[in-house]
Amino acid sequence: MRTLNVRHLGTISYDDGLALQAKLVEERRAGAIPDTLLLLEHPPVITLGVKTRRGPNHIVASDETLAGEGVTVHETGRGGDVTYHGPGQLVGYPILDLAPDRKDVHVYVRDIEEVLIRAAAAFGIDAKRVPGLTGVWVGPEGREEKLAAIGIRISRWITSHGFALNVSTNLDHFNLIVPCGIVDRRVTSLEKLLGRAVAMSEAERAVEQAFFALGWRVAA
Numbered sequence: 001m002r003t004l005n006v007r008h009l010g011t012i013s014y015d016d017g018l019a020l021q022a023k024l025v026e027e028r029r030a031g032a033i034p035d036t037l038l039l040l041e042h043p044p045v046i047t048l049g050v051k052t053r054r055g056p057n058h059i060v061a062s063d064e065t066l067a068g069e070g071v072t073v074h075e076t077g078r079g080g081d082v083t084y085h086g087p088g089q090l091v092g093y094p095i096l097d098l099a100p101d102r103k104d105v106h107v108y109v110r111d112i113e114e115v116l117i118r119a120a121a122a123f124g125i126d127a128k129r130v131p132g133l134t135g136v137w138v139g140p141e142g143r144e145e146k147l148a149a150i151g152i153r154i155s156r157w158i159t160s161h162g163f164a165l166n167v168s169t170n171l172d173h174f175n176l177i178v179p180c181g182i183v184d185r186r187v188t189s190l191e192k193l194l195g196r197a198v199a200m201s202e203a204e205r206a207v208e209q210a211f212f213a214l215g216w217r218v219a220a
Contacts, residue, residue: 001032001215001216001217002034002035002215002216002217003035003044003139003216003217003218004034004035004036004037004211004217004218004219004220005033005034005036005037005153005217006036006037006039006202006208006218006219007036007037007038008039008040008204009038009039009040009189010040010041011041011042011043012040012041012042013042013043013074014042014043014045014047014074014085015074016182017038017040017091017093018074018076019036019183019186020194021038021095021141021160021161022160023161024035024038024095024160025155026035027095028095028097028158029097029156029158030063034036034219035094035095035096035097035216036094036095036096037092037093037094037095037208037211038091038092038093038094038095039088039090039091039092039204039207039208040091040093041085041087041088041089041090041091041200042071042085042086042087042089042091043070043086043087044069044070044071044072044085044086044087044170044173044175044204045071045072045074045083045084045085045086046066046071046073046074046082046083046084047073047074047075047076047078047083047084047085047151047178048060048073048074048076048081048082048090049076049078049081049082049083049151053119053189057084057147058081058082058177059176059177060175060176060177060178060179061177062174064075065176066176069162069173071084071176073171076151076161078151078152078153078160078161080138081178082177082178083149083151083164083177084132084173084174084176085086085095085164086169086170086173087169087170087195088166088167088169088170088189088191088200089164089165089166089167089169090164090165090167090200090203090204090207091159091163091184092162092163092164092165092207093161093163094112094159094160094162095158095159095160096158096159097157097158098154098159099157099159100126100159101146102188103157104185105154105184106122108152108159109134109150109152110129111213111214112150112152112162112163113129113134113135113150114210114213115163115207115210115211115213115214116136116147116148116150116163116165116207116210117129117136117174117206118138118206118209118213119165119206119207119209119210120147120148120190120205121208122193122209123190123193123198123202124194125138125147125190125193125194125207126138127147127148128144130144130205132151133147133185134150135148135150135153136148136150136165137185138188138193139188142175142192145185145187145188145194146166146183146185146186146187146188147165147166147187147188147189147190148163148164148165148166148214149163149164150162150163150164151163165190165203165207166187166188166189166190167189167191167198168190168197168198168200169189171187171188171189171192174186175203181219190203
């Protein structure tokens with residue numbers, strides 16, 4: 001069982017998050033740090049994945065509306081389409097070395113989904129996968145709502161970027177975009193599903209415990 005070093009960073013800017021990930025990826029590649037999970041929040045930001053380079057970026061709000069809402073826009077090196085990050089959303093950036101025994105991109109994505117499904121289960125929420133769609137969903141077939149988004153980057157089997165779990169997120173901000181380019185599905189949060197306040201520390205603890213599903217031992 002590998003050790004996973006978890007860092008709780010609070011709220012940091014998206015640019016700072018990118019810079020930190022780049023630094024840690026190189027340190028992980030050099031063996032200077034163990035597998036590491038960053039848990040944090042971002043100020044309101046729309047991020048564009050690599051799919052937006054080949055088609056529409058699915059931002060439906062005007063520049064004026066975005067400025068009025070205090071939402072910035074950033075291109076990224078992760079997979080996927082467009083997504084939103086903001087306060088009340090738990091963002092996880094795993095910096096993991098998948099070599100030598102975990103070198104399978106599809107299995108890695110499914111593993112991250114499993115972590116989020118188990119984290120939701122800790123709150124009594126029956127989350128699931130939807131065939132053909134990445135992420136974690138809740139609700140009846142054909143009308144599922146997205147609880148968590150996933151967008152990863154893997155460089156020489158070192159992972160970065162990761163997942164975003166909606167805890168107490170301002171769901172209205174998702175109306176500024178077509179989340180992940182999926183036009184017929186809505187977005188939800190732990191608080192909306194539970195009808196009560198959820199502390200970010202609760203969600204962080206659930207995610208840490210769920211990482212046992214991936215075979216990591218969370219460092220004390």
